[in-house]
Amino acid sequence: MPPLDHLVITASHQHPNTLRDFDVAAAVTAVTTKLVGYTEAVRVLSGRFTPAASVVLSGGLAKERPYPGSTVITTFTSAITGLVKTLAVELAPHRVNALHPGLVGDSPRWRDADLGPQAGRTPIGRLVTMAEIADATDFLLGNGGMNGHDLFVDGGFLTR
Ligand SMILES: NC(=O)c1ccc[n+]([C@@H]2O[C@H](COP(=O)([O-])OP(=O)(O)OC[C@H]3O[C@@H](n4cnc5c(N)ncnc54)[C@H](OP(=O)(O)O)[C@@H]3O)[C@@H](O)[C@H]2O)c1
Numbered sequence: 001m002p003p004l005d006h007l008v009i010t011a012s013h014q015h016p017n018t019l020r021d022f023d024v025a026a027a028v029t030a031v032t033t034k035l036v037g038y039t040e041a042v043r044v045l046s047g048r049f050t051p052a053a054s055v056v057l058s059g060g061l062a063k064e065r066p067y068p069g070s071t072v073i074t075t076f077t078s079a080i081t082g083l084v085k086t087l088a089v090e091l092a093p094h095r096v097n098a099l100h101p102g103l104v105g106d107s108p109r110w111r112d113a114d115l116g117p118q119a120g121r122t123p124i125g126r127l128v129t130m131a132e133i134a135d136a137t138d139f140l141l142g143n144g145g146m147n148g149h150d151l152f153v154d155g156g157f158l159t160r
Helices: 024-046 071-090 116-120 130-142
Strands: 004-009 049-058 095-101 150-153
Touching: 004 024, 004 130, 024 049, 024 071, 049 071, 049 130, 071 095, 071 150, 095 130, 130 150
Parallel strands: 004 049, 049 095, 095 150
Antiparallel strands: none
């Protein structure tokens, strides 16, 4: 098996799941994917890490800004904060960080959505882009001082 310079995990089952119509099976899948799945993927792949390898796990802004139907998403994105801290300890000296994007306006997920209102509520006047998320990921992977942290890339959305 080839060595791994870095590991970025983005997998997600992310669908609104309201309390009124709570779908238990969907909730178990979503939480298992993010928390158990991410942990197991890191465990399995860590044996192939190069000495400077680091890890970035995906979270999201629902961690700080819940919306109707976001209970499962808000819960697992909040848990990502704890996961990177404990993995940074367990995997030391390898670094582990979390990246929390705002709505990524040009991502395939939102291809058919009208996100104008959300863009208007972002201080930069638009949504963040896939290129900006990739650049921030590159920063977390490459900066040897970043470890066990949450990085929000949201165009300032959390200031509102
Ligand atoms: N796009 C945004 O605006 C946004 C905002 C905030 C946070 N995020 C976070 O950023 C990450 C990437 O977002 P995205 O827009 O690229 O998400 P996405 O379009 O929903 O894609 C999620 C990917 O995860 C894969 N996946 C789901 N379960 C998996 C599993 N058990 N094993 C392997 N792969 C699995 C899916 O594969 P299949 O298609 O085969 O099911 C899909 O390719 C996610 O964690 C998301 O929560 C995104």
